[in-house]
Amino acid sequence: MHKTSTINDVARLAGVSKRTVSRVINGSLSVGDGTRERVEKIISELNYSPNTQARGLASSRSYLLGLIYDNPDALYLDDVQRGVLEVCSQLGYELVVHPCRYRSETLVQDCFNFINRSKLDGVIVLPPVSELDHLASALKEAGRPYVRLTSVLLDETRHSVVSDDRAAAAEMARYFAQLGHSDIAFISGPQRYKSSTERMEGFKLGLSAYGIELKPERIIEGNNTYETGIECARQLLTQQPLPSAIFANNDQMAAGVLKAAHDLGIAIPRQLSVAGFDDNLLASRVIPALTTIRRPVRQMAQLAASKIIMDIEHNSKAANNVAAKVAPTLVVRESTARFAEPAA
Amino acid sequence: MHKTSTINDVARLAGVSKRTVSRVINGSLSVGDGTRERVEKIISELNYSPNTQARGLASSRSYLLGLIYDNPDALYLDDVQRGVLEVCSQLGYELVVHPCRYRSETLVQDCFNFINRSKLDGVIVLPPVSELDHLASALKEAGRPYVRLTSVLLDETRHSVVSDDRAAAAEMARYFAQLGHSDIAFISGPQRYKSSTERMEGFKLGLSAYGIELKPERIIEGNNTYETGIECARQLLTQQPLPSAIFANNDQMAAGVLKAAHDLGIAIPRQLSVAGFDDNLLASRVIPALTTIRRPVRQMAQLAASKIIMDIEHNSKAANNVAAKVAPTLVVRESTARFAEPAA
DNA sequence: TTGTATGCGTTATCAG
DNA sequence: CTGATAACGCATACAA
Numbered sequence: 208m209h210k211t212s213t214i215n216d217v218a219r220l221a222g223v224s225k226r227t228v229s230r231v232i233n234g235s236l237s238v239g240d241g242t243r244e245r246v247e248k249i250i251s252e253l254n255y256s257p258n259t260q261a262r263g264l265a266s267s268r269s270y271l272l273g274l275i276y277d278n279p280d281a282l283y284l285d286d287v288q289r290g291v292l293e294v295c296s297q298l299g300y301e302l303v304v305h306p307c308r309y310r311s312e313t314l315v316q317d318c319f320n321f322i323n324r325s326k327l328d329g330v331i332v333l334p335p336v337s338e339l340d341h342l343a344s345a346l347k348e349a350g351r352p353y354v355r356l357t358s359v360l361l362d363e364t365r366h367s368v369v370s371d372d373r374a375a376a377a378e379m380a381r382y383f384a385q386l387g388h389s390d391i392a393f394i395s396g397p398q399r400y401k402s403s404t405e406r407m408e409g410f411k412l413g414l415s416a417y418g419i420e421l422k423p424e425r426i427i428e429g430n431n432t433y434e435t436g437i438e439c440a441r442q443l444l445t446q447q448p449l450p451s452a453i454f455a456n457n458d459q460m461a462a463g464v465l466k467a468a469h470d471l472g473i474a475i476p477r478q479l480s481v482a483g484f485d486d487n488l489l490a491s492r493v494i495p496a497l498t499t500i501r502r503p504v505r506q507m508a509q510l511a512a513s514k515i516i517m518d519i520e521h522n523s524k525a526a527n528n529v530a531a532k533v534a535p536t537l538v539v540r541e542s543t544a545r546f547a548e549p550a551a
Numbered sequence: 552m553h554k555t556s557t558i559n560d561v562a563r564l565a566g567v568s569k570r571t572v573s574r575v576i577n578g579s580l581s582v583g584d585g586t587r588e589r590v591e592k593i594i595s596e597l598n599y600s601p602n603t604q605a606r607g608l609a610s611s612r613s614y615l616l617g618l619i620y621d622n623p624d625a626l627y628l629d630d631v632q633r634g635v636l637e638v639c640s641q642l643g644y645e646l647v648v649h650p651c652r653y654r655s656e657t658l659v660q661d662c663f664n665f666i667n668r669s670k671l672d673g674v675i676v677l678p679p680v681s682e683l684d685h686l687a688s689a690l691k692e693a694g695r696p697y698v699r700l701t702s703v704l705l706d707e708t709r710h711s712v713v714s715d716d717r718a719a720a721a722e723m724a725r726y727f728a729q730l731g732h733s734d735i736a737f738i739s740g741p742q743r744y745k746s747s748t749e750r751m752e753g754f755k756l757g758l759s760a761y762g763i764e765l766k767p768e769r770i771i772e773g774n775n776t777y778e779t780g781i782e783c784a785r786q787l788l789t790q791q792p793l794p795s796a797i798f799a800n801n802d803q804m805a806a807g808v809l810k811a812a813h814d815l816g817i818a819i820p821r822q823l824s825v826a827g828f829d830d831n832l833l834a835s836r837v838i839p840a841l842t843t844i845r846r847p848v849r850q851m852a853q854l855a856a857s858k859i860i861m862d863i864e865h866n867s868k869a870a871n872n873v874a875a876k877v878a879p880t881l882v883v884r885e886s887t888a889r890f891a892e893p894a895a
Numbered sequence: 896t897t898g899t900a901t902g903c904g905t906t907a908t909c910a911g
Numbered sequence: 912c913t914g915a916t917a918a919c920g921c922a923t924a925c926a927a
Contacts, residue, residue, distance in 0.1 A: 211667060213903095213904055213905090214904060214905065215904080223913080223914085224913065224914045224915075225904090225905080225906095225914090226906085226907090226913070226914055226915080226916095227912090227913060227914075229905065229906060229907090230912095230913085232905090233906085237912055237913085238912070238913085239912060239913085242912080242913085256664070256667065256668060257904080257905070258608075258670070258903085258904050258905070259668055259669060259670065260604045260605075260607040260608045260613065260670055260903085260904080260905090261604075261608050261903065261904030261905040261906085261919090262904075262905050262906075263604040263905085263919090264602075264604045264605050264608055264903090264904080264905070264906090264918095264919045264920065264921090265904080265905040265906035265907075265918075265919055266905070266906050266907085266919090267919085269604065270668075270669075271647075271669075281625050281626045281628075281629030281630075281832065282625045282626070284625075284629055285625030285628055285629065286625075288648060289650070292648070292650060301647050301649070301665070301668070301669050302647065302648055303615075303645050303646065303647050303648075304632060304636070304646055304647075304648055305645070306633070306636060320600070321645075323555060323600065324600060324603055324614075324645070325603060325614075325615075325645050326602070326603065326604055433835075433836055462836050465838065466836075466838060469838050488625065488833075489832075489833065489836060491777075492777060492806050492810075492833060492836075492837065493836065493837060493838070494809065494810060494813050494837070494838060557919095557920055557921085558920065558921060559920080559921095567897080567898085568897070568898045568899080569898090569920090569921080569922095570897070570898055570899080570922085570923085571896085571897060571898075572921095573921070573922060573923085574896095574897085576921090577922085581896055581897085582896070582897085583896060583897085586896080586897085601920080601921070602919085602920050602921070604919085604920080604921095605903090605919065605920030605921045605922090606920075606921055606922075607903090607921090608902095608903045608904065608905090608919085608920080608921075608922090609902080609903055609920075609921045609922040609923080610903085610921080610922055610923085611903080
């Protein structure tokens with residue numbers, strides 16, 4: 208806790224030049240074994256660690272990673288942060304968080320100010336901001352390492368970690384079909400988001416494999432929030448006949464469906480099956496617990512962090528070797544059941 | 552996005568020395584109006600912004616704030632981050648997040664490594680880590696600006712933002728009493744946390760004002776998690792007679808109570824009133840929605856950020872002028888009702 | 896009010 | 912394999 212020591216102290220005590228100490232720190236191969244050991248001994252005795260700012264000034268690196276996002280689900284964000292941190296703190300990087308506004312005219316400018324101000328070594332971009340191609344182009348052009356978390360491949364694999372939402376939604380469709388449901392409704396997310404269209408397409412495709420059609424009047428667009436989940440469900444559940452199952456674009460909205468059904472006296476899953484997407488904390492807490500799709504968010508975040516650090520330290524080829532795809536999986540809980548003819 | 556310009560470029564183009572540019576940047580008063588304008592014009596033309604690393608090297612400041620925490624509720628963390636960012640991004644600071652382990656032997660060392668490595672200008676510490684006096688002492692001794700978010704005043708006001716959990720719990724007690732409940736149970740948090748003991752004490756005190764005693768067999772200690780909420784509730788709800796109300800130390804556990812009651816066929820709020828603490832997102836999403844105590848977390852975070860930046864920029868006296876106390880409030884929803892004699 | 900010179904702790908250039 | 916020495920971009924004591 209006393210005055211922190213510098214490379215000069217190390218050099219003096221080890222009886223070498225600072226250049227040599229620098230070599231040791233950075234793992235240069237061209238240092239004699241004896242010299243290296245001596246320097247390392249002093250380093251640990253002094254509990255010395257290099258000054259990041261000075262290092263950055265000289266080498267234009269900051270050991271800082273940025274996380275760019277716009278107002279995601281708190282639980283999703285938390286998962287991402289954990290995943291990223293698990294990797295980056297191991298490797299000596301810190302994480303700087305940066306909310307921004309998806310719709311802002313100055314989004315790109317804002318992000319670059321953020322990046323330049325703090326001299327970020329790289330950034331991880333979360334959906335839906337990650338779907339913005341002009342941001343990605345700007346990042347690429349600026350030569351700034353970046354990775355996008357998305358629901359469908361939108362970029363080179365060294366810049367992508369994607370969950371196959373389409374396939375996952377198709378799996379949900381198959382599950383519904385096998386339960387005997389045929390009159391199924393879907394509460395979609397905003398159509399401007401790729402994640403929304405992917406899930407909808409996947410669901411339709413999955414259904415059609417069983418000869419089931421997702422009728423246009425059974426599709427309502429929500430906003431991925433609990434509140435719009437309630438609204439959409441209310442619309443769906445005041446029509447006659449009632450659908451026997453509802454698939455919502457995410458868990459928040461599915462929770463809203465539960466609420467609306469409860470208010471309308473509709474029993475779940477007896478009269479209505481409900482499923483969500485994400486498997487965030489909420490999904491397992493509500494009653495009945497939600498059947499949903501689990502996205503391995505934490506793992507995606509870890510991959511993103513690994514990828515970006517590979518890119519930073521070994522240049523982009525290495526980044527390609529980190530997996531870029533993860534598979535979401537179906538989690539069956541209590542909110543879905545076999546189709547039963549409504550009691551007269 | 553082209554090569555970023557430096558203070559030298561500005562100086563050259565404005566026809567002044569870099570010392571003068573530096574003065575303008577830092578808002579020194581002793582600069583001629585004409586000179587200042589000229590410099591500012593060039594600055595905006597060049598879209599120049601000072602290199603934080605160089606700045607830090609020269610003045611030992613980083614414009615980085617740290618957030619230290621151990622595994623808090625995701626929703627709580629999200630609220631905090633938002634609050635802090637609202638303030639600090641206005642004032643030119645970035646936020647670096649840093650999870651750590653409350654019980655770790657090397658906690659203090661870890662935190663200092665984090666702080667020193669990134670040359671953080673200050674740190675905000677979240678509960679329960681914020682309750683660790685030895686960490687605070689070390690921070691103080693090192694002269695590093697810091698602010699603790701706590702449930703009871705543990706430090707000088709310039710280092711504290713506290714929510715009066717005791718008073719809030721007492722208010723909940725009053726509310727229960729006025730609903731006619733007298734056989735009340737409490738699921739506490741871990742007793743090693745001050746927040747837990749404060750809430751329990753407050754609740755007891757509030758009850759005793761109405762001549763109601765919180766019987767020892769009606770107190771069970773949980774772990775602030777959903778799962779332990781279920782377990783504790785199960786113990787409470789398999790005793791005879793049943794308590795008519797349960798107050799849980801937080802919303803997660805209260806949600807667990809809802810689940811346990813549901814499984815046991817106990818109707819809420821008709822047969823049992825349930826309340827939580829925090830008012831996190833979950834509270835309003837479960838069915839029935841939870842009566843709870845709302846902690847103004849976001850506001851606390853804003854205050855903490857303001858306080859710490861005051862400390863950094865104007866030295867500790869100013870930090871004292873930022874409010875250090877906030878009052879949680881009772882939020883009545885659907886999970887509580889007037890006491891009704893159990894039907895024979 | 897303005898400018899000069901020096902230092903902050905590293906990395907990088909170029910010799911040896 | 913190792914060592915002087917010059918950047919890196921900015922702030923600040925000290926002059927003018």
